[in-house]
Amino acid sequence: MAGSNDQSRPYKVLFVIDTLQTGGAEQSLLANVIRFKNMKPVVCHLYAGDQLKQRFIEHGITVHSLGLRKKYGFPQAYKQLKAIVQKEQPDIIVAYLTRSELVARLVGRFSHIPVIGNFVSDLYSDAYNSTLSWKAKVLVPFFKWANKSTARYCKGFMAITDAVKQSNGKALGIDANKIVVIHRGRDSNIFRFQVPQTIPGKPLRFLNVGRLVPVKGQRDLILAFNEFLPACPQAVLHIAGDGPVRESLSALINELGLQNKVVLLGGRNDIPQLINEYDCFVFPSHSEGFGAATLEAMFAGLPVLVSDIPAHKELVTHMETGYYFETGSVQSITQALLWYKDNLAVANTMAVKANEYARQHFELSKIAGKMENYLLNMIITKN
Incomplete structure (x- = not known):
């Protein structure tokens, strides 16, 4: 049964997620729920991994850690989550990521509690699935079937972009009216906005931030930067992030003789401060579910050159707040770098507009408020 209708207490929402590691969904969850004003959030993670747990607790949020070590362990996860639901008596359940979504939907259905699902990536696109191991690829059809079969148990869904809404809705046969777009946000207070300056003779410093995996396109960027250097020999490119293709990217840098020009910075926890050391992002x-790294650059005031994927088109308007290049095209990335070099003043003016747009549409307090209001409405409305 759902929580009591006695509103002498705030409505309670139980968030169910795979782990509390430092992924995008987990960090976004933390950023939003600590800003809730009218609901009591409770968090449960089903699987082992709790790097962010203490930060939730520090904000007075109860965290239930099941810590399952099996890859799936669905029967055990269902039994333990159901016990937590019986204890907490939430008014609504919000689930993130496929494993947790499947378990939460069944628990919610048999506990008569409304469940809200989440779409945080273009889960069934070719670009997304190209990064999976062969074992994971074999399981995609099964999980797509399970996802589609249980989607009807959800009262509604939140998607982080309209592109993610459309692609997942189509893949799973979900009415678009059941999916609301609630973007991820950023706290502008964390970023120091600097009006971009054009300084003649100053070497250009380019930055990329992202996990080192093939889908992030860093190999394309390094190859393009190599083509760009004859036109701008003093420029440097730094890449912040770590991941499984670090060795192959290092080998490429060495092969091209770019050791003094392209630097892999490794994982960094000071990105908001790091961004301000560069001229262009x-x-x-x-493929991106949202494009948070681009948004952070916009908050910091850097001109942004980005691939023309759907997620970026919801953040950036070409030649108004940034510059698009063709996804996967080394030649197009090279042209974007050359365009930036030859149009610094224009790019910097666009960066100011991008910062204004980011503050208007992606301020974290507004995003958290929108999510909380949506969940309250889903509790109050009967069907």
């Missing part, structure tokens, strides 16, 4: 990703 380049993001060549082949």
Whole structure:
């Protein structure tokens, strides 16, 4: 049964997620729920991994850690989550990521509690699935079937972009009216906006931030930067992030003789401060659920050169707030770098407009408020 209708207490929402590691969904969850004003959030993670747990607790949020070590362990996850639901008596359940979504939907259905699902990536696109291991690819059809079969148990869904809404809705046969777009946000207070300056003779410094995986397109960027250097020999490119293709990217840098020009910075936890050391942000990703790294660059005031994927088109308007290049095209990335070099003043003016747009549409407090209001409405409305 759902929580009591006695509103002497705030409505309670139980968030169910795979882990509390430092992924995008997990960090976004933390950023939003600590800003809730009218609901009591409770968090449960089903699987082992709790790097962010203490930060939730520090904000007075109860966290239930099941810590399952099996890859799936669905029967055990269902039994333990159901016990937590019986204890907490939430008014609504919000689930993130496929494993947790499947378990939460069944628990919610048999506990008569409304469930809200989440779409945080273009889950069934070719670009997204190209990064999966062969074992994971074999399981995609099964999980798509399970996802589609249980989607009807959800009262509604939140999607982080309209592109993600459309692609997942189509793949799973969900009425578009059941999916609301609630973007991810950023706290502008964390970023120091600097009006971009054009300084003649100053070497250009380019930055990319992202996990080192093929889908992020860093190989394309390094190849393009190599083609760009004859026109701008003093420029440097730094890439912040870590991941499984670090060795192959290092080998490429060495092969091209770019050791003094392209630097892999490794994983960084000071991105908001790091951004301000650069002149331009380049993001060549082949697929993104949202494009948070690009948004952070916009908040910091950097001109952005980005791939023309759907997620970026919801953040950036070509030649108004940034510059698009063709996804996966080394030649197009090279042309974007050359355009930036030859149009610094224009690019910097666009960066100011991009910052204004980011503050208007992606301020974290507004995003959190929109999510909370949506969940309250889903509790109050009967069907």
